[in-house]
Amino acid sequence: MHAELTTQGTATRIDGPLLFLERNVEVTLGEAVDVLIGDEPPRTGRVTSLDDDTIVIEVLETTRGLSLDALRVRFRGEPISMGVGPGLLGRIFNGIGQPVDGGPPVAAVSQRRVDAPAMNPARRALPRDFIETGVSAIDLTNSLIRGQKLPIFSSGGLPHDRLAIEIARHARLRDARAGEFAIVFVGIGVSYDSAEAFRRAMEDSGALGHTAMFLNLASEPSPQRLLAPRVALTAAEYLAFDEGRHVLVILTDMTNYCEALREVSASHGEIPSRKGYPGYMYSDLATIYERAGSTRGAAGTVTQLPILTMPADDISHPIPDLTGYITEGQIVLDRALDRRGVYPPINVLPSLSRLFDQGTGKGYTHADHPALAHQLFASYAKATRVRVLASVVGQEGLTASDRRYLAFADRFERELVAQEGARHLDESMAVGWRLLGDLPRGELSRLNDAQIARHVPSGPPSERADG
């Protein structure tokens, strides 16, 4: 590549975020640029296509106020990068990595490309360490593992922010072997209020000192949303792989990211795929989500907790759908549960942790943990089918056994999913075993006889104290 170059008077066209220049300098694909006008702060952009005569630049900020004659373009001679070094924690940055907390610039020890090359699958370390979040519906049935990417599928008006904050505050390994998580919070098109609420919550719990925040606020240019998660992940990777920390990255709201992607794609005149989103949205999202994990030999890990709001509460919408195809499971929040006052309103059935079998059980949590979880799933799934049946034929049409399932469904939601304050895994498991005591024993086919004898309270529910 080359040193910095500046050109003026070559701009021929501005179209949305795209800027077209005559090609009279030798620049390369993907190169970062600063678009300058007057003495305004530089606007970041990048070269997205090149031919003999033309340079096309995607400006990652507004193009409002630019004029063809007056603008100058400075080519940085390298792809967009972020300076990383000690002192990232405790700071607040904007979506392109500039400090916005009034503090000094970070003393960078190295410049890293924000779109890092793919991690070599042959070098990945398998995530294994169970993280206790204190949330029963996660720890017990959809556990979070260090190095996992586990999104929260939410909807407008549901308490996903509160859940994310609680997870960030409680997340710890069961045996407190390693130090606490460093937190990287990435606000993508979020309101000032929710960014501030997060900052305050971290401050209150004394965690601000090991938190770095990257904020692209709703009021800021939307093309920058494409950059914010990549800048933040570059910092997270530095914290994990250079400083050896375990980093929990909270990305909210990925729906805003996808909207920005659609907007920029449309301005390129690309043929849209489903619902107007570009056909490459899957691959594009993968370049973000796949940055979770760790390599063999590295001391730290990157765990991702992306949050997205499902448009129209629709889980088959391209944003949750493509996300679910890439991430290692999902935690699904449910409006009906929320309305019934269940907090956290986690719908356990469509939720999934793909790493559950890899990080729970003997040697990880408790030998009977996986069997308990599988039995709870099977029973709760049956119970919700009975509930649908009951809503049509009424309770009278149910068999005696079905009526027990109906009661189980309610208790499962009120006593296991709903909770006040954090629970240890052992407490969550105790609740689970207790609930199973209400069901016909012969139908607990996911448990072996010894597990039933060890854990499941006997006798019909009416005869037991807790019944």
Added chain:
Amino acid sequence: MPPDATLPMSEARIRAISGPVLHGLARGPFVVGEAIEVGNARLPGEVIRLDGDAFVAQVYEDTTGLKPGDPVRGTSAPLSVALGPGLPGRIYDGLLRRLDGGDAAARPCRGSPSCRRSARQRRLARRGDRRVRGAGPASLCMLPPGVGGTVVDIAPAGEVEADATLAVVRDDSGREHRIAPFHRWPVRRPRPVTQRLPADEPLVTGQRILDTLFPVARGGRAAIPGGFGTGKTVLQETLAKWCHADIIVYVGCGERGNEMAEVLDEFPRLVDPRNGRALMERTVIIANASNMPVAAREASIYTAVTVAEYFRDQGLHVALMADSTSRWAEALREVSGRLGELPGEAGYPAYLGSRLAEFYERAARVESLCGREGSLTIIGAVSPPGGDFSEPVTSHTKRYVGCFWGLDRERAQARFYPAIHPLQSYSVDASRFATWWTAHGNDNWQRQREKLLALLDEQAHLERMARIVGKDALPAGQQLTLIAADLVNEALLRQSAFSPVDRYCSPARQSEMLRLVMRFIALSREALARGMSPDEIASLPVLRRLQRMGEEVGEDAIASFAALWPQLERELAAPGAAVAETGDAR
């Protein structure tokens, strides 16, 4: 035929570049499909379209840093991979370049196959031996298809470099061919065979729902469609572990890097129950993870099927797992979009169907050029957007496969695995396997299979009725049908991939379990006729034993299924009937 060696090398320069697609201006002839090297870093690429001096090509690596004017070199050969001994046990990228070089970023070893590979060769041929075309591994190594004749020279036994001369073979026209351990083959061209054979024996998968209800043939093709989280990958991995194949080619096409890491981590520690060797020794992994370059994703599928054919040609039974073919189709769509082609349904190019057909057509049971029987079975996962099976990739795939293993979201959510929905799945191959099952100890398989399918169909029908009138209102006979269907699901169809006892189920064990369940169904009907109520039947202790027998009776204890028979007969026997009379009525 070997790649055409008569083309002159051509040169060109980049005129325009955007993403993985470049437009170039050629000095000298290029050929559509020709492999090229782009820029000073010599990134691999392929010519897709020609127009006079201008051409369009796709680049298989990140194009950041390229610019107009950069050089493009032709290679005079179509996109090819080097095939030879030592391929199994390793992980490669979509162009068959090794990824286990130790680099933390997914940068393949450059210039493969010249990264040092060596092969231990036994000296099995002598000067003067006749070698037919495509001779297999029991001779000195694979002769490339198209080369055959008399061995005029041969290297001594021992370790050799990948590009060493192993032998010289003179063909009938007197031309001499230098034979190396590796030969190159163009990935988009199917390897020739002597003849295709009928696919009339099953590929045993060790999964009850597949082998018993929806079996796939050796040389057949199967699709696994399912929304996210329904179990495509776990099923593919399970098949890769336990199916009765000699070689597994596992291509992770646009899926998670961690899943590749998991295979790499787990397979070396698992032992093939059929020969006691580590499963990794029979496995070739090809990885283009979702965050790796998209153009190489399109190539990875062809690379995988070419490697699979190479082993098939040696007289081996090969199974290819492609996870996921939808990502491959999307890669086609992305490149097509960048070329400005007219989009068809859901933005996919109009040739999507024919590309899928070509791919699945490469599955076959064959007589190879060296006269041995080999087979290539293709099992492709499909990831339909929103889990909707009417989308283009699923519906096109359906036309070309003989087995359709449809995964069901509701089953998956209840953690009922594998979540294959028996009423949304089918096997065209099944009709040919009755003789095979007879030879393997079950002469009643076909009838049992038909009965099970009818029972599951009836269950769906009755459940719809129960939703209207209530379960209690169903006649006793129908309530019993529901109990029987539940048992079939729990005891036979459910099988955890993570259970050390039940993850693999041999044909012999399947047959035992099947017989027990069929016997329960028959006896419970009789008991009902005698006045036992459905509730009483549902609470029989033996029912729980049957539900859990997959977990409780392993491969090494098949004999102990016998213990369940007396219990079954006793609990369902007519009052006063002596157990001994019916004890061995199987």
